[in-house]
Amino acid sequence: MNTPMRKHLGSITALAFALLSGLIFGLGLILAGMANPAKVLAFLDLAGLWDPSLALVMGGAIAVGLVAFSIARKRSLSFLGLPISLPTSRIIDKRLVLGSLAFGIGWGLVGICPAPAFVLLGTGSIKGIIFLVAMLVGMGIFELLEKYSK
Amino acid sequence: MIIDWNHFTPWSALAGGVLIGVATALFILLNGRIAGITGIIGGLFTSRIHDAGWRLAFIIGLIAAPLVWQLFSQLPTIQIDADNGLLAIAGLIVGISTRYGSGCTSGHGVCGISRLSPRSIVATLAFMGTGFLTVFVVHHLIGA
Numbered sequence: 519m520n521t522p523m524r525k526h527l528g529s530i531t532a533l534a535f536a537l538l539s540g541l542i543f544g545l546g547l548i549l550a551g552m553a554n555p556a557k558v559l560a561f562l563d564l565a566g567l568w569d570p571s572l573a574l575v576m577g578g579a580i581a582v583g584l585v586a587f588s589i590a591r592k593r594s595l596s597f598l599g600l601p602i603s604l605p606t607s608r609i610i611d612k613r614l615v616l617g618s619l620a621f622g623i624g625w626g627l628v629g630i631c632p633a634p635a636f637v638l639l640g641t642g643s644i645k646g647i648i649f650l651v652a653m654l655v656g657m658g659i660f661e662l663l664e665k666y667s668k
Numbered sequence: 669m670i671i672d673w674n675h676f677t678p679w680s681a682l683a684g685g686v687l688i689g690v691a692t693a694l695f696i697l698l699n700g701r702i703a704g705i706t707g708i709i710g711g712l713f714t715s716r717i718h719d720a721g722w723r724l725a726f727i728i729g730l731i732a733a734p735l736v737w738q739l740f741s742q743l744p745t746i747q748i749d750a751d752n753g754l755l756a757i758a759g760l761i762v763g764i765s766t767r768y769g770s771g772c773t774s775g776h777g778v779c780g781i782s783r784l785s786p787r788s789i790v791a792t793l794a795f796m797g798t799g800f801l802t803v804f805v806v807h808h809l810i811g812a
Contacts, residue, residue: 552684577682645755657767
């Protein structure tokens with residue numbers, strides 16, 4: 519097989535695995551109950567009738583993640599031969615803290631975070647789509663603010 | 669604190685979490701990328717065409733998940749009590765702030781903590797903290 523052909527097929531393989539990863543991620547969210555905003559809010563409601571399920575979602579995901587990232591950290595190329603890109607910043611700054619604090623407010627208001635917003639789109643939920651569109655507009659606003667603050 | 673034993677679903681939560689972990693593992697070990705939704709979408713605003721494919725593929729996978737699920741089984745209950753106005757406001761806040769904080773529940777909460785990143789541990793504590801606080805204020809102080 520010639521080189522351009524291999525490269526082309528390689529990128530199709532990478533796309534197929536990206537699709538598969540997204541699919542498994544989404545199925546995990548549905549199985550876990552994370553795609554149900556009422557269940558997310560029941561987890562965040564410590565003072566009400568508390569549903570601790572989502573702590574186990576995090577636990578299960580992190581248990582597998584710890585193994586995966588300990589392998590990834592020792593490699594520079596993935597098993598498909600692609601560069602492994604891990605975040606390098608170690609600075610805990612105002613942007614990180616204020617951004618995350620504000621994210622928790624938005625999350626706590628309705629019980630939807632970015633990944634489940636896309637799963638909700640796939641269920642055809644109108645309310646989910648309203649949230650998703652507003653979220654994408656918000657990300658667009660961020661880009662504009664970044665562009666004009668420089 | 670009163671635990672809602674009737675709605676506590678430890679096994680499906682754990683199994684769903686493991687699936688999320690497996691997806692994260694595949695993505696970093698095969699594609700070499702962090703399965704952080706904020707970063708994946710954010711890159712679509714700034715990156716060039718050749719970098720958009722894997723981002724779109726992952727997102728299409730997420731959107732397709734409930735459709736694939738329905739080939740085998742009925743979708744579990746999905747309940748959204750918030751009205752459209754609140755959903756729009758919350759969506760805007762989540763969109764702007766996750767980009768500001770460089771991540772959300774997936775990027776910081778799952779991948780970041782799995783990498784033992786101090787930034788992500790701080791970010792996760794921050795958004796979990798205001799998440800708990802917001803629900804307390806909305807459901808118990810305002811009483812909505």
